[in-house]
Amino acid sequence: MMNATPYSKLTPDCILNALDSAGFPCDGRLAALNSYENRVYQIGMEEGLPVVAKFYRPGRWSDAAILEEHGFVRELAESELPAVPALAGGDGSTLHAYQGFRFAVFPRQGGYAPEFNDDAILERMGRLLGRIHAVGALRPYQARPGIDIAGFGEEPRAYLLAHGFIPTEFRDAYRDTTERALEQVRRCFERAGEVARLRLHGDCYAGNVLWTGDGPHLVDFDDSRMGPAIQDLWMLLSGDRIEMGRQLGHLLAGYETFFDFDPRELHLVEALRTLRMIHYAGWIARRWEDPAFPQAFPWFESPGYWHERVLELHEQTARMAEPPLWSI
Structure with missing residues (x-):
């Protein structure tokens, strides 16, 4: 243990x-x-x-x-x-x-957080990710797991439901909502079909990007796994569908300078976002006995937190039924 x-x-x-x-x-x-x-x-x-x-x-x-x-x-x-x-x-x-x-x-790597609403920064970030993925595609990981529905959705959902973190009044709603959400996740993966999997950063959000006079640096590869290329792109997007499409267009303009992008992976954007939401809650639950976690996440066992998660996953289920995000 x-x-x-x-x-x-x-x-x-x-x-x-x-x-x-x-x-x-x-x-x-x-x-x-x-x-x-x-x-x-x-x-x-x-x-x-x-x-x-x-x-x-x-x-x-x-x-x-x-x-x-x-x-x-x-x-x-x-x-x-x-x-x-x-x-x-x-x-x-x-x-x-x-x-x-x-x-x-x-x-030690210095730097500052970039502004990802800047088109030039997005294109430069896309070029970096394209070059990283070109190296990541050369050989697979053997010892590190991949990003999949079981590990990021089914297993953390089961852990949460089995260990009493969810308040009684939201337990059935969370069970039903996550079941419907994961059904839509599977449909998104079916629509995408067999897409290439490569070595990724895996947790490519703004907090793991440092900008210097030489441009962007990616730090903290601790969550690096095998997965679809879009995993390292979607977390850099924010705003409504139109804004995310615009941002994605600039990212891909830089990305495809160095590595081809399979547009079928756009079916996975909201599915991967949904899996991350479920996985994140499961991650906190699995670490709850570490004293740092109750101190950092005091709201985790509150009814309000789980009410928000049920609503969030309900909205994600609707988004996954919509046409995929397209670059603009």
Whole structure:
């Protein structure tokens, strides 16, 4: 059974000693960065610039899955793409262990959040994603799971219904609404047909994009999986259908400079959005015994939260029955 408080022994001394043990001598400066799934810190070095250390949540990924992610990011960097690969330690490995914790060390990447309502930024972001997907399509992951209906929809739904997080008055409504939503998700996948799956960033939203004078950098490939290309595009879209279509048009104008896009994948936009909604609630539920989660998500067990989720999924079911989003 996974430890309910997996980070209780990850003290500042443990963190600094862990980096020293891997060949990264620290100067004692340590600042926690925003992260719930893992624990991430900026740490000062005795020589050179600070680094970022990620301590992986115990039990989530196998060593092989973590090293596959590191390998993909290294491939991107070797292809002169703005990705931030993990640093090798004294033993030449990018995955380190100390007192039961596994961790990786990265160069610190600065930057600011881009404005995705700017057409030029969207096209530049599309070019970057096209180049990333061209590398991602070269070989499949072997140890990391894919994005699918079972893992992102059926399993988290079953977990939520089985573990009492949903208030009694919304339990039947959530069960029925998610059942109808997943029926529509399956229809969307049927309409799209067999689409190519490739190595993706997997969690490509604005918070994982940093903009510098050299353009965009993608950070945090922790959720990298096999899936359809549209997964790395749809989360950059916002607004109504017309606005999202306009944004998508600019993204694809840049994207198709480097990689072909299969328009059948547009059938999956709202289906993938629906799966993300269900998966997100299931993710919080599965982490609830980690003390950081009730503190960060105090509204999770409130009736108001689940009322909103039922309405949201009802609306998604209607959207998935509509014609797919088209680029403008």
